[in-house]
Amino acid sequence: MFHKVLIANRAAIAARVLRALRSMGIRSVAVYSEADAQLPYLALADESYCIGPAEPGKSYLNQDAILQVLRDSGADALHPGYGFLSENAEFARRVQAQGAVFIGPSPEWIDAMGHKTRARELMRQHGLRMAPSSGLLSGEPEQDRRMAQEIGYPVLVKPATGGGGIGMMAARNDEELAKAVEQAGSLSRRSFGSAELYLERLLEKPRHIEFQILADRAGNVCHLFERDCSVQRRHQKVIEESPAPRLPREMVAAAGDEIVGVLAKMRYDVIGTVETLHAPGGGFQFLETNTRLQVEHAVTEEITGIDLVVAQIRLAAGEPLSAVIAQPVTVRGHAIEARIYAEDPVRFFPSPGTLKVLEFPVGPGIRVETGFAQGCAVTPYYDPMIAKLIVHAETRALAIERLQQALAATRIEGVKHNIPFIQRVLQSDAFRSGDVHTGLAAQVLAA
Known part of the structure; x- marks a missing residue:
């Protein structure tokens, strides 16, 4: 097992990985930008290093600075968290070249799955729909128009690299296509350093269902059930839950087993999430594989009792899957997560500022993941997520009620936030009945 791990990230995920390392008795190394110097979890790390100014390109995306800390600290492994460099194969290789372990899939898999069109072709060859x-x-x-017409409108223009819904644009005709390609290409270039795009048939009101994968270095693979991430705003997930409501368990299990079979044949390793779209009559259709821990991993942890961060670390260290996960894994109750952002709840623009009040409820079935404390600043340099509020209960109805109560008891002052929007979604008849789909958030806002 590792003796010291560098956490190459910030805020909620850095605090989460730090907590896992402490539970395992592994020494921790935190890094931070000048803008994050006062975040509370830094005091809990065994060592912490400033890696540069606030701008991500000069700090959390600065490979040289992070690798220098890796050398200076003597850490023998690096956990990338999510976002930033977590799916950067070049960075993973550079970590390995220094003699440390990158706590994630092998760089070859990051490469293979990171480019969406190549990943889709690979999965298509293995029979996934x-x-x-x-x-x-x-x-x-003219060629772009022909491609769109062959697929059939409406289409979605998507970056071939990157993720998080950034740069995805819908087009319903040739005129909209030209504008979408221009805007998506510009966004993709700024966000991911590449303007490569492709087209995908736009499904109307599908379910966004993803499967959590764990695997060892020997090619043994398992899935830990599904998460429904259908409640999205502008292709960004806002509410996630598990199990997925109103989907037959045998159908979900069959899809999970099929994905596991494909990844086992390919000898995928460590951790990943296979994202799919589910449409009535169309079954599960492959979208992409994220080669990292997901933001919404806590939902799976709550229904399985498995610490995914600890499992990820143990698998990256070379332990067999059978030693990390005791089979069979069963679903226990229902879990829902809400992402709380510092943003205007009407126009949804970021709302940076100082958290003059930050109070969350405590109690059975309530979990909060955050990197902030009262008095900290939400800066304009990074994703404006303040916290993730996760609840667990015996049934979905009880979980919804518990989340509503927890949100009502949450106090945030100093910045605007999206809790009113989340409450509107939870109170909607469609959500409460389990009639969720990727258009639900827009439907609620338009009501």
Whole structure:
């Protein structure tokens, strides 16, 4: 097992990984930008290092600075968290070149799954179903139009690299396609350093269902059930839950087993999440594989009792899957997570500022993941998520009630936040009945 791990991230996920390392008796190394110097979890790390100014490119995306800390601290492993460099194969290789372990899938898998069109072709060859899509767009408007017409409108213009819903644009005709390609390409270039795009058939009101994967270095793979991430705003997840409501368990199990079979044949390793879309009559259709821990991993932890961060660390250290996960794993109750952002609840613009009041409820079935404390500043440099509020209960109805009560008891002052929006979704008849889909948030806002 590792003796010291560097956490190459910030805020909620850095605090989460730090907690896992402390539970395992592993020494921790935290890094921070000048803007994050006062975040509370830094005091809990065994060592902490400033890696640069606030701008991500000069700190959390600065590979040289992070690798220097890796050398200076003597850490023998690095946990990338999510976002930033977590799915950067070059960075993973550089970590390995220094003699340390990158706590994630092998760089080869980060490469293979990181480029969406190549990943889709790989999974298609292994028999997974997916919505009609194109290869990379050529940049020639006439060829782009022909590709869209062959797929059939409406289509979704998507970056071939990156994730998080950034740069995804819908187009319902040739005129909208030209605008979407221009805007998506610009966003993708700024966010991911690449303007490569492709087209995918836009499914109307599908379910967004993802499967949590764990695997060892010997090719043994398992899934820990599904998460329903259908409640999204502008392709960004807001509410996640497990199990997925109103989906037959035998159908979900069959889809999970099929994915496990494919990944085992490919000898995928450590951790990942296979994202799918589910439409009535169309089954599960492959979207992408995220080669990292997900923001919403706590939902799976609550229904299985398995600490995914600890499991990820143990698998990366070379332990067999059978030693990390005691089979069979069963679903216990229902869990829901709400992402709380510092943003205007009407226009949804970021709302940076100082958290003059930050109070969360405590009690059975309530869990809070955050990197902030009262008095900390939410800066404009990073994702404006303040916290994740997770609840667990025996049934979905009880979990919804518990989350509503927890949100009502949460106090945040100094910045605007999206709790009123989350409450509107939870109170809607569609959500309460389990009639969730990717258009639900917009439907609630338009009501």
